[in-house]
Amino acid sequence: MSDTIVIAELSKGKMSHTTNELVTAANKLGTSCTVIVPCLDSSVATDASKISGVTKVIAAKSDVFASYDAAAWAEAIDTVAPSGTMITSASAQSKDLAARIAARRSISVVQDVISIDGTTLSTPIYSGKAIQNVSINGDAVISVRANIFPPSDNNGNCEMQVIDTTGNVSTAIKEMVQRASQRLDVSEANIIISGGRGMGTPANFSHLEEIADKLGAAVGASRAAVDTWDEIPHSMQVGQTGKTVNPNLYIAVGISGAIQHLAGMRSSKYIVAINKDADAPIFQHADYGIVATWEEALPVLSSSLSSLLG
Amino acid sequence: MNSLGVNIGETVVNIAVLVKQVPDTNSKIQISGDRVDLSTVKMDISPYDEFAVENALQHKESGGGTVTAITVGSAGADKVLKGVKALGVDNIIRLDCDSYMDSNALQSILAQEISSGGYDVVYCGKSAADTGAGSTGPGLAERLGWGSVSNITDITFDGGLTVTSPSEGGNAIISVTLPAVVSCDKGSTKVRKSNVKGIMMAKKAQVDVKAVAAPVSSVSIVSHMMPPAKPAGKKFEGGESAQTVAQLLRDEANII
Incomplete structure (x- = not known):
């Protein structure tokens, strides 16, 4: 099996616990695991180097990661990521990014994976009314649902590299409107x-x-x-x-x-x-x-x- | 204006909208053998595609242009094309295909069609109600070298596009430069209904059926199955039992 690449999931600029789950999924697919951390400041990437089962961390440092632009993020991440099967979280934004990176590499994307058995992946279809099992031949980009794979622990220690990168921004955020309520959105809540x-x-x-x-x-x-x-x-x-x-x-x-x-x-x-x-x-x-x-x-x-x- | 009375200063936008036929979301899904059996299931346009069609039509109405609806599938999918034709879409195209395609194959044939059609903007639903993947919009945009915005809940046409898209802790108001792919969520958009005249016209409309040459899929379907059944839970009578349930959430489930 080839190398796997995990795109770290960040929440409010901090390493999300979901990244540990993605590493568990990556270790089921391949022997080595490189974690790419999209960031403005590489200090957040040191958290990823402590996750057990990670071979190498690449802090992809770029101004484009200040706010989400699909095209720019995909370009910046693609530039620093080695080839191999790539794993992202299945948050709305990460699924969008997964699709873009897969297209950029002319490989396929499998979204919302809930189980991995060799090269066979399971995903819910019809919003979970049924399960589809697919097999992948060659590299792919895979998004993995949260709360499914047990998180890898933080007892690791691997090398970390910082790479400056850039991408072409094609959309411009005019204004951010914060939710009036402090309450979480259903997509973010436990x-x-x-x-x-x-x-x-x-x-x-x-x-x-x-x-x-x-x-x-x-x-x-x-x-x-x-x-x-x-x-x-x-x-x-x-x-x-x-x-x-x-x-x-x-x-x-x-x-x-x-x-x-x-x-x-x-x-x-x-x-x-x-x-x-x-x-x-x-x-x-x-x-x-x-x-x-x-x-x-x-x-x-x-x-x-x-x-x-x- | 030129000598023919055509206002050449006006931008005429060439708009495409992607639509997909899926099982009605109220339908039960059954498995026969190791495959989903859709033979008795009512098929319909994927719900989010209805918002994509509405936004495409409003885009045209804001400053002129044409709207072309494109689907990928077999002849059975023509029903969906006729349905959107009745709403006011100008052209309907079906990329003829009867077998499973992975995202790479599907996006490749769509990218070819969008490139050769000279479109300025592509609208699509945020995800299809069958796969729920949401890969087609952003993947297509990447192949075309276009920008994309996903899961938009609001849109205004002001020469360019300004859209509202959910972002961590709130919403982002984003200005989009064309060409771009716009994937649409429900949001505040109200979709129009077709009238009798539209339906009659759509009946006579011709679907432009095109043959496609898709690359080989590297993802293949192994099997379908029903989700694992949940063991029977505990059921209590009366409002006072909420106290028991709260205690179980702590002692048995360990989640509060």
Whole structure:
């Protein structure tokens, strides 16, 4: 098997834990693993040199990494990366980058990989309603889902090289608009609490927000809720035509479990369902089901969490 | 204006929009043997492609131009092309292909078609509802040497393009120089519906079917399977049981 190259995942300028997971995936595919760290300041790359299973770290230093421009990032990374099979995270931005780098190298890209067995890769299709197993012949670019592969530990120590690089920027950011709320987006969160049409009114989502704040969770919604109420934006929608998520904990409140919604959240590690209809399909996927109205269950959940979390 | 009364100063934009036929997102997916069986499944345009078509049509309406919808597939996919023709797309093209293509093969034939068609901008959905990959837009742009913006939720036409795209912790307002590939999310865009006149016209419209020569795919499908079934969970009656569940989340699941 050829060399593997991991593109480090950074979050707010810091090394993300996801990078450790990507190294685990890389070690399943090849014997040596080079980690490329796209950065403005190479100091962040030293974190990657401590990850076990990494052979070499290349800090790709460039002004283009100040903000995301697909073309410029792909060019800058391609310039410093050796050939081989490349692994990125499956965040929206990294999937975009993976596709660009693959195209630049005239090789294929396989997105959202959830298992690696030799050269056979598994990816969810139809938003997880089925799994597709593919085999790759030669080099490819592979994006790997978070929370699937165990993270490699930080007991390593390998050489690090800093390379200045550049790319041609083709888009210009005029303005950054920060989200008004401090709450996480569903695509970034490890815990999500979602509401459906069973919440009755969009104002009742405040009860979900109260619990979200206790858990550091994001608030999501079903398509029915987004379609029914203008106050619930599409950015909150979890499902096949919204966001596909796989957090550690997903709490579905007043969501019956339409196939569309299940497709987007069924791979969550733990699922809690609160619904007054004991026959709602969501219960078939729930680790813990509560047959009750949200008015009965949420206040109890809220106070129980308060005492548990202190 | 020139002697023929044509305003030559006006930019006429040559717009392409990529559309794909996929199983209706409300449909159940079944496996027969070791392959997905779509024989009884209703097929439809991929949901995000509807926003790509709407943005393409609005782009044309903002300053003139033509909109060409392109799909890759067999004759069954003509239905999707007729559907967007009824919405006001000018030309419909199908790159004739009946077998699986990996991203490299697919993007290669699309890049050839976009290059030879002399397009200024390509719209596509942020991902197709079957693979969910979202590779085609950015990959195509790279092959063409174009810029790209992905997952846009809003767009304004002001000579160039200004789009809104999600970014860490918020949104980025980005000005895009053409040529470019724009991949579209749902956002605030409302899509138009076809009327009877449009549907009648679309029925008579000819699909421009083109043969393609795709490079060999290096990715091949081994098998399909259903996701592993989850063991049955615990179910409780009444709101008071939320306390038990909270305790289980701590003691059994170890996640809070």
